Amino acid sequence: MQTGIDFSTDKDQILAGMYAKTSIAPLVVFRIIFGFMMFASTLRFWAKGWIDSLFLQPDHFFHYYGFHWVKPLGEFGMYAVFALLLISSLCIALGLFYRFATVAYFILFTYVELIDITNYLNHYYFISLVAFLMCFLPAHRSLSFDVARNPKIARDEISNWPIFLLKFQLGLVYFFAGVAKLNTDWLLDAMPMSIWLQAKAHWPLVGSFFTEKWVAYGFSWLGCVFDLTVVFFLLTKRFRLPAYVVLVLFHLITGFMFPIGMFPWIMILTTLLFFSPDFHQKLVIFIYSKLNVKVGSSIEYNSLILHGFKRKILTFFIAAYVFFQLLFPFRYLLYPGDLFWTEQGYRFSWRVMLMEKAGTAFFYVTDPETGRKGEVDNSQFLTPTQEKMMATQPDLILQYAQIIAEEVESKGLKNPIVNAEVYVTLNGARSKLFIDPEVNLAELKDHLKHKDWILDR
Amino acid sequence: MKKVLRFATVVVLLMSFSSCDPEKPMDNLTYSDLFEQTADNIIIPSYAQFQSDLSALRADFDVFDASEVQSLEKLQDQFKATYLSWQSVSAFDFGPAADYSTLLLMNCNSFPTNVSKIEDNIQSGSFDLDVPSNYEAKGLPALDYLLFHTSQIELLTELSDSSRINYISACIVDMQTRVEGVVEAWDSYRAVFVQANGNDRSSSLSLLFNTFLYDYEQVKRNKFALPSGFATQYGIPIAADNSVVEGRFSEMSFELMDANLAALEKVYMGVGYDGVDGVGIYEKLKEYNAQSTVVDGDLASAIQEQFAACREAISLYTMNLSSEIENNNVNLSETSNALQKLVPMIKNDMRSYLSVTVTSTDADGD
Numbered sequence: 083m084q085t086g087i088d089f090s091t092d093k094d095q096i097l098a099g100m101y102a103k104t105s106i107a108p109l110v111v112f113r114i115i116f117g118f119m120m121f122a123s124t125l126r127f128w129a130k131g132w133i134d135s136l137f138l139q140p141d142h143f144f145h146y147y148g149f150h151w152v153k154p155l156g157e158f159g160m161y162a163v164f165a166l167l168l169i170s171s172l173c174i175a176l177g178l179f180y181r182f183a184t185v186a187y188f189i190l191f192t193y194v195e196l197i198d199i200t201n202y203l204n205h206y207y208f209i210s211l212v213a214f215l216m217c218f219l220p221a222h223r224s225l226s227f228d229v230a231r232n233p234k235i236a237r238d239e240i241s242n243w244p245i246f247l248l249k250f251q252l253g254l255v256y257f258f259a260g261v262a263k264l265n266t267d268w269l270l271d272a273m274p275m276s277i278w279l280q281a282k283a284h285w286p287l288v289g290s291f292f293t294e295k296w297v298a299y300g301f302s303w304l305g306c307v308f309d310l311t312v313v314f315f316l317l318t319k320r321f322r323l324p325a326y327v328v329l330v331l332f333h334l335i336t337g338f339m340f341p342i343g344m345f346p347w348i349m350i351l352t353t354l355l356f357f358s359p360d361f362h363q364k365l366v367i368f369i370y371s372k373l374n375v376k377v378g379s380s381i382e383y384n385s386l387i388l389h390g391f392k393r394k395i396l397t398f399f400i401a402a403y404v405f406f407q408l409l410f411p412f413r414y415l416l417y418p419g420d421l422f423w424t425e426q427g428y429r430f431s432w433r434v435m436l437m438e439k440a441g442t443a444f445f446y447v448t449d450p451e452t453g454r455k456g457e458v459d460n461s462q463f464l465t466p467t468q469e470k471m472m473a474t475q476p477d478l479i480l481q482y483a484q485i486i487a488e489e490v491e492s493k494g495l496k497n498p499i500v501n502a503e504v505y506v507t508l509n510g511a512r513s514k515l516f517i518d519p520e521v522n523l524a525e526l527k528d529h530l531k532h533k534d535w536i537l538d539r
Numbered sequence: 540m541k542k543v544l545r546f547a548t549v550v551v552l553l554m555s556f557s558s559c560d561p562e563k564p565m566d567n568l569t570y571s572d573l574f575e576q577t578a579d580n581i582i583i584p585s586y587a588q589f590q591s592d593l594s595a596l597r598a599d600f601d602v603f604d605a606s607e608v609q610s611l612e613k614l615q616d617q618f619k620a621t622y623l624s625w626q627s628v629s630a631f632d633f634g635p636a637a638d639y640s641t642l643l644l645m646n647c648n649s650f651p652t653n654v655s656k657i658e659d660n661i662q663s664g665s666f667d668l669d670v671p672s673n674y675e676a677k678g679l680p681a682l683d684y685l686l687f688h689t690s691q692i693e694l695l696t697e698l699s700d701s702s703r704i705n706y707i708s709a710c711i712v713d714m715q716t717r718v719e720g721v722v723e724a725w726d727s728y729r730a731v732f733v734q735a736n737g738n739d740r741s742s743s744l745s746l747l748f749n750t751f752l753y754d755y756e757q758v759k760r761n762k763f764a765l766p767s768g769f770a771t772q773y774g775i776p777i778a779a780d781n782s783v784v785e786g787r788f789s790e791m792s793f794e795l796m797d798a799n800l801a802a803l804e805k806v807y808m809g810v811g812y813d814g815v816d817g818v819g820i821y822e823k824l825k826e827y828n829a830q831s832t833v834v835d836g837d838l839a840s841a842i843q844e845q846f847a848a849c850r851e852a853i854s855l856y857t858m859n860l861s862s863e864i865e866n867n868n869v870n871l872s873e874t875s876n877a878l879q880k881l882v883p884m885i886k887n888d889m890r891s892y893l894s895v896t897v898t899s900t901d902a903d904g905d
Contacts, residue, residue, distance in 0.1 A: 130900075132900060135900075136900070201900070203901060203902070205901070277891070280827060280892075281827075281891075281892065281894040282894075283827065284570070340902070341896065341901060341902050342901055342902060343901030344901075345901070438891070440887040440890075440891060441887070442882055442883035442886055442887055444879065444882075447771050447774050447775070447776050448776065449775075449776055452776075454768070454776040454777075454778060455769075455776055456764075456768070456769060456770045456771035456775075456776035456777055457760075457764060457769055457770055457771060458771050458774055459760060459770065459771065459772075462772075462773050462774075463773075463774075466897045467897055467900060470897045486774045489773060489774050490773075490774040490775055493773070493774075493775055495774075495775055498774070505833070505883055507832035507887060507888075510830070510832070511832065512832050512833075512835075513832040513833050513883060513887070
């Protein structure tokens, strides 16, 4: 942590704060909420038939860069994975075999997300990260079956850093979602908010408001200000309650207007973490009283506060995580071109509900020997969702071209030429040719460098 | 504190008007007129017309006299009329027509038809038209073969064979039974259709839009691009093959294609069976002041004009599609482009303004 500049007083203060003792109650309440929310989300996912439609129906899958080797498991396997997700999330909520359950949940959930990149949602990335953090946090050391089994592990107090990390992660989602809105489309043109509201113009009573330009500007600006500031208000004692009320309203309204599933509920409940230890203590006592169990008294001795070298290692890892999370969303600056158009460095950056993008992709295969050329019927390869996601994202367009090339070669057509004529409309603008239609995509290799065959916005 | 409260109040005030009736987020008062016009003046009369054409075909067939050319000609003419009226119902492959026991589209118009399978069935005399393997040996494409595949003189000789007559009869009766089922089911389904609001997968808007798009893509690919050599099969470019056109033997592919486009155009414009232009998707797009992202200006008119352009392109051919393909007419690729241009207008722009979702999964923005 030698930076060469003297941050020592700040650093010491931060470190002292991070390792100060605090009540375990907020962390325990967070664990219970997280566990039950994940349980409910998994049940909902199952009930909606998405295991079948997302992991069993598709003939081909789109991979994350470097994760080509992640494959779905087949019918029995996928249902087994989801059954294990249900069990492990319940175990997290109950604090039963907590360590094992969190690791299992993190690995299985992340595995499921890695199968097909067209399913990517920032919400899922958020859950993967929280599940990862939970693996290391002592969230089972109170109000848990683990404590019932082994009272020696019970604690009333822990260091501050677990709660700090979770608050940081939650705050990041809002703050970066706000930073992402600081662009001319969003602020100066009220785009794509105007399009989204227009589509709801037939709503009773309020529908006519939605076609008003000032309403779209109002929604855009308020959403941006909310995202940028809410976490700072939540951190202050004075503004916490009003900020939370606004947060609840914000999520209810957006959840009501857009198909964003469980996300609003997850955020509404997990942000309770910002409330005082006192508040959580009362909640814990309330739960105890409902369960008719006596509040256990923990042992004075607290082994959880690390010292010396171990603390340094922990500090290093926490700092590394924080810096990574702060810097990673800015990697798009390394690429030329318009971020929304090229989407190079777009994912994993909390860019939620930010643009309206749609594409139509016509793929053509040419047999170099006969010169015969034909348009590909995308529905013979992809599901409608996959096709929709692919048509606006250059890396997926490339992957699809290679899926086609592979399939065609396996049928005996050697060295096929695959071209794509893709038209994309962004935030209501005229459709434009998205990538160079002359490029033989079958010949290219995917990489993290700039894709120079993407045309300008 | 005051500041925050003021901020909160503004947010609440501004946004609260959107949450006044959370139980019914998608009150589609403005869509029910579209559904009513489409059901009452387009879908139901079109099925009735197809049903009555099938009955007429059956009647002509019942009195068919294999010794008279006129009798065959009458049968052939009525078949053509029936095949044309089919084009007006093919876009409604949802609800009763898509019911597992009916599957109207597959059973009535799976082309290209499998000639050797038909002959085998006739020869063996024992066949089950309900099994999926016989989709390609029944329906209108099978009749197209049986009633047109050779000269009238030879057909008359063929049709004096009772096993052939039995097969034709079975094909007609099979379609009649299915259409009758659909027509009856629409009596009660109509109420469901008119009321299924919202924009999820089972909403009428979604069904109507998705089958509309699917039917259009069938015109573009199966009826045109595949026989003309502009398509692939699982990625492999397919050589032009004029034997896979729709209506191959009766040589009416362009007429059928035009009838199909005309039917889609009527659904889009909301032109009813009585010829009166009511509320269609066109009117809805106008209401939304929808803008095209493909060409300049208003989306509603852009789609209307592109439909016209496609039909215009088809009308310019002097021969049937099969012969144009054989003669390698260079205009075919232009027609292909015209048909292609309509795809993003429907698939992206129209979908976006109607807010029809592609899938049921969650989103966090595109």
